Amino acid sequence: MENVGEQRELRTELPLAARWFPNNEWVLIAVLLVEVVLFSVSGANFLSAANGFEISRLAVEIGLLALVMTPIIITGGIDLSVGSMMGLSAVVMGALWRDAHLPLPLAILITLLVGVGGGYLNAAIITKLRFPPLIVTLGTFSLFRGIAEGLTRGIENYSGFGENYLFLGQGYLFDVIPTQLLIFVPATVAIYWMLERTAFGRSLYAIGYSAEGARYAGIKVRRSLTVIYTLSGFVSSLAAVIYVAHLGQAKSDAGTGYELMAITAVVLGGASIFGGRGTILGTVLGLFAIVILQNGLRLSGLPAELAGIMTGFLLIVVILFDRYSKSASAAPAGADTEEEFEVKNSQVGIISAAIILTGLIIAGSNWMLVRSIRDNGSAGSSEAKNAVQNTGTGKKAVIAMMPKAKGDPYFISCKKGADEAAKELGIELLWDGPTDLDPAKQNEVVEAWITRGVDAIAVSVENKEAISTVLKKAKDKGIKVVTWDADSNKDARDFLINQATPQGIGETLTDEASRIMGGKGEFAIVTASLSAANQNEWIKYIKQRLTEKYPEMKLVAIQPSDGDRDRAFTETQNILKVYPNVKVVMGIAAPAVPGIAEAVKQSGRNDVKVTGLSLPNMCKPYIKDGIVDSIVLWNTVDLGYLSVYAADALVNGKLKKGDKTFEAGRLKSIEVVDDEVRLGKPFIFNKENVDNFDF
Amino acid sequence: MLDFRRNKREISAAVAYLVLLAAVGGVAPSFFGAGNLGDLVINNAPFLLIAIGMTLVILLGEIDISVGSQFAVASVLAGVLAKAGVPVPLLFVAMIMIGTAMGAVNGFLVGRFGLPSIIVTLAMLVAWRDGLRWVTEGAWVQGLPENFQWFGLGQSGGQLVIVAIPLLVFVVFAWALRNLRIGRAIYAVGSDAEAARLAGIEPKSITFGVFALMGGLVGLAALLNAVRFNEIPSNAGIGMELKAVAAVVVGGAAITGGRGKLPGTLVGVALLGTIATALTFVGINPFWEKAIQGLIILAALVGDVVMRKYEERSAEG
Incomplete structure (x- = not known):
């Protein structure tokens, strides 16, 4: 306590920057500015109000987890079970509503109580049995997800929720503000107030500095910890309720991997994993640094994997920075000498500069690439001429195509055919999607494409219910939509490229x-x-x-x-x-x-x-x-090839409802039945014919 | 060696394991067929190497959650090198060196700069995984040379190597941890880094060394795992880090550092490595596997409380 008070006093004498940004949040603001500037140059329609709101919608679930993770990390703890708790909550809610026929509000209420119970279980083991939170929540991380899978046998997928509820995750207020911000913004303010404006909040910092010291100062350490871990379970359930409304489905895999994203946001926001330091402002900035990075890379047509690599580097830079500034403001501790700080300072500077430079180079080269392609177009190279003829508008058609998972060899072979078709047609092909099976990510990518403005979207659907709303939105904006490999709801797309039912x-x-x-x-x-x-x-x-x-x-x-x-x-x-x-x-x-x-x-x-x-x-x-x-x-290469041809024909008006066939390059005439383009029957590969295929 | 007081956590874990085995054996005696036990040992041998490394890291009071991603990178590189014609003995050297280099990045940031290992390795977990995805785009390494699978020693010869190397490493490390100055230094740093420094140990170097060693073991494990097949997927090792941490903790090590023994880790690896197979034999639905894994970790914690009570009582008495 004394320590905290002392710091407060000091703060008033500190320069403006230190008073406004007690935890070096300005570093993150700088990072955010750099991101925004880079992406508004390289990304299409990045800098628009609609995109801004869309980004915030995507940030809500992880954001809520990050908000409650902040007080926990400030006390020097961690909660790895939040993502699994989302999975458990989603399943419980779905089962209560569909199988137990409870009214939805009651189901939600009970679900939130499950969250409280799960959070309290963590709290009880941590405080009563005195175990490190890391290992306790590692156990419940497995346990919660395991119960969710066991209850549903992994199979159950609850969907068909009412419009009113789905509005919570998919709707807009005044046509621009995503509904869930109504929960997220008050939650942010509430946790900010709790953490930084109440005695209870200050006591959490004290516990983070020294739990033993806090106890001697009269703080009820166990009770405080119980409150924040229980709160964490509760808010994880709340995040699950929003997640289900957002995707329109409840399944045991909800929130997989979200715990690491939330921790990343908090640490990026300057909270010390050892406890004692961290702010809600920092967490929110850290959250948006990650989300904007992912969104910006998408809109710039850069590989999404870069987001992971850059987030990794950012994390290390931020904690290096943190370490340096902490050592500099506190009295030099033990072995460290003044000289060493200087070395560290310059090293930090070099690393930061290197990362910003890398970002610039990547964005720059992308920009040059786009420019050079456009120049070619006006100069009239043969390929570009083709494109002009094909699209008939004088502009290269942009077709965005999404696999279920980018790294899956099955989809890589589809991409081979898609690339081939794109080259023949002289169109621009964007290929992006989740790195692992992840329905939430698919929605995110489609949203980014709508913002970016593409001519056609072709999706291999991981989750019907979830994606249909965004696909409809794309259709409303005049984007042609086809599904391939796996279908969405019928009214959400123009055609299905059907390889096999x-x-x-x-x-x-x-x-x-x-x-x-x-x-x-x-x-x-x-x-x-x-x-x-x-x-x-x-x-x-x-x-x-x-x-x-x-x-x-x-x-x-x-x-x-x-x-x-x-x-x-x-x-x-x-x-x-x-x-x-x-x-x-x-x-x-x-x-x-x-x-x-x-x-x-x-x-x-x-x-x-x-x-x-x-x-x-x-x-x-x-x-x-x-x-x-x-x-x-089936021939997966042909599937990718056909999908691009069909999307292109749709853009050019060469493929309409009611057509019986259409010409797809080397595949010649392809059968069209109603709103399905048919590739043909499944194919059987065996010893005799396998050598004829290379995919 | 079997002094119960000094090894109570390890012995308890072993007893728990034996009880599990007995229960499984009661329901499904075929579990103890020579074929099944052999397969269990072979399948878990490479993972033992990673758990050994993780034990050292946890003894220091640190953690390394980047091992799964390192494992994937190393597996793919092993395939690429083998395809480039690197002979088997050289492949061992190369893989250990590649792994050590990856581990050294963690070691440098944690040891030299004193950064928190959970964040450093979280960053590397994401960076290695996404970097690998970016480069390979998910493609597998195929068309490996004939003598890659089983090191060209044939199935039984290869299996022998795959089991022998981790066991050898285990024995050497278990001995060194107990008897060598450097081994005791790890315990010292994990118990109290400042006190260790005053006692003439360099915590920074020890930390750096242990993380580098962890990486080297991952490289070796990736190679041993890869040669069981004739193709190499690029998505290996997802979730491996948590399984390794769980194995070490179930084996009785304290996550806060300074306490833990390698024989305990061996039991932990055996326990976690047996569950999935045991479930299939007993006929329990695989849907419950994750829940049971979580329960085992929590049970190990509760067991630890009992130990602590016992310790306190014997200290008083």
């Missing part, structure tokens, strides 16, 4: 398994994650096909691989031992099949065969060995 996939897979097994016996499935929407739909049709056509075939196990080859390997080893009569193991996620095949190979079980849905290149060695009998897939 879930039913077709499920049936072909079952037929293949039946052919290999001779129509009877046991088989097992290794899926992606247990909550993967696509895979669950395929499994539904596989089971349906089994009862209708193959009563003598028995599906004995469905094991998860989480899209991880090594995990698929281990799971298959287990399957082979626990169910020794299994004749076929079917993998229904691209990376799972090679893992399954390797496990079968190493077990030396020649009587077990592998089939499933995967990419030819990935499975080639195993197909040749005869371990993988066949894999089912």
Whole structure:
């Protein structure tokens, strides 16, 4: 306490900057300014009111978590369980509303109580059993997510919430202000007030400086900690309620990875992870530094992965800066000498300069690139001329295309075809999406594209409910929308590029398994994650096909691989031992099949065969060995190619409702049925034909 | 060695593990088939290396949550080098060096500048992962040379190497931690860095060294894991950091540093590495795996309270 009081007194004598920004928040303001300046040069429509509000909408959920994380970090603690608590809350809310038929407000109320309960559990273990928060919340991080998955068996996806509720996450007040800001702004003010304007808040700083000291000063340390960890659980639930309204669905994977984003925002905002220092202003600035970075990179058409790399560097720069300024203002501690500070100072300066320079170079080169392409256009190079002819407007058409996950080899092969088509048509292709399966990210990217202004959007939909609202918004703004690979709601898009229906996939897979097994016996499935929407739909049709056509075939196990080859390997080893009569193991996620095949190979079980849905290149060695009998897939390169052609034809008016066929470059005439463009039936790759494909 | 008072946390974890094994064995005796035990050992051997490194880091009172991302980067690099024709012995050297270099970045920032390790490694977790995604765009390393899988030693020979190296490392580290000056220095720094400094130990160098060593072990683990297959995915190691921390804590180490033993970590690795398989054998739905993992961590904490009470009582008495 004494320490805090002393600092306060000092503050009045300090220069203006120190008084206004007690924790060097000006560094972040500088970072934000640099970002804004860079991106308003390189990003299309970055600097507009609409984009500003859109950014704030995307920041709300992580923002709420960051707000409650701030007091926790100030006391020297941490809460890793907030993201998992979001998942648990989403699932509880969905189940109470849909399955228990409670009215939604009551379901929300009970959900918030679950949050309080979860937060209190953390608090109780931390304060009563005196354990470091890091390890306690690591345990509940697994526990909460695990309960959410167990309750829903990973499959349940609650959707179909009423308009009024969805308005909370998707609507606008006065046509510009996202509704959830009505919660976020008061929450920010409330936590600011609690932390920086009440005796309770000051006591948290004291605990962060020295919990023991605070106790001797008469602060009820345990009670204070209980309050803030419980608050953290409560607000995580609140964030989940908003998240569900935002996406229109509640699933056990809500908020995955959000804890690290929230911690990043808080630390970027200048809070010391050791406790004792941090401000709400800093946290809010840190939050926007991250969100604007991601949004700006998108609008500039730069790879989103840069955001991660730059956030990493920013974090280190900020804590270096923090360390330097702390040492400089406090009395020199122990071993550090004046000289060393100077060295550190210059090092910090060099690193900061390097990062800003890198940003400038990247943005600059991008700008030059855009300029040079435009120049080419006016100079009239042959490729650009093509573009002019094709679009007929004299401007290059911009087609934005989104996979479910960028890093997935399946989508990389689609991109190959998309690039080919873009080159032939002379259009500009933007390829962006989440790095991992993440429905919230998909919405974010579409929003950015609407802001940027593109001619057509082509999306492989991860989550129907969530994305349909934003796609409709895009349509309203005159952007042509197609879906490919997986569909949204029908009224949210113009055309679907259909490579195969879930039913077709499920049936072909079952037929293949039946052919290999001779129509009877046991088989097992290794899926992606247990909550993967696509895979669950395929499994539904596989089971349906089994009862209708193959009563003598028995599906004995469905094991998860989480899209991880090594995990698929281990799971298959287990399957082979626990169910020794299994004749076929079917993998229904691209990376799972090679893992399954390797496990079968190493077990030396020649009587077990592998089939499933995967990419030819990935499975080639195993197909040749005869371990993988066949894999089912369509030509993914052609799928990407066709999607771009269809989007382009739509922009040019060459493809309209009611057409029966349309010309798609090297694919020649393609069948159109109603509002679907059909690629053809699923294809079966085997030993004979696999060498003819390279993807 | 089996003095209960001195090893009560490790012994308790081991007893808990044995109880688990007995329960599984009661329901599904086939769990103890030689094939299954062998597979369990092979699958978890590379991870043991990472847990060993994490034990040293946690003994210092630090943490390293960038190991999963480092693991992915190292795996891909192992494949790239092998494709470029680097012979196997050189591959070992190269991977340890690459890993050490990545670890040294953490070590430099934490040791030299005294930055909090959780933030430094959080930054590197994001940076390595996204950097790798940027460069590979998710593509796998395929078309590896014939002699890459199992180091060209055949399946059983290769498996022997994959198990032998981590065990050897384990024995050497467990011995060194107990008996060498440098090993004791880690405990000293983890208990009280200032006191260690006054006693003539250089905490900064020790910290730097341990993080670099952690990286080196990650590099080695990535190589040993990669040779079990003939293709290398670029998304390996997601979530590995938390699993490693959990294994160390379940093994009885204090997250605040200064207390913990490698044999405990071995038990922790075995426990966490067995759960998923045991669930399948017992026939429990895999949906509950994460919840059970969380419960085990919390149970380890509660167990620790019991130990602490016991300690206090024996100190009084």
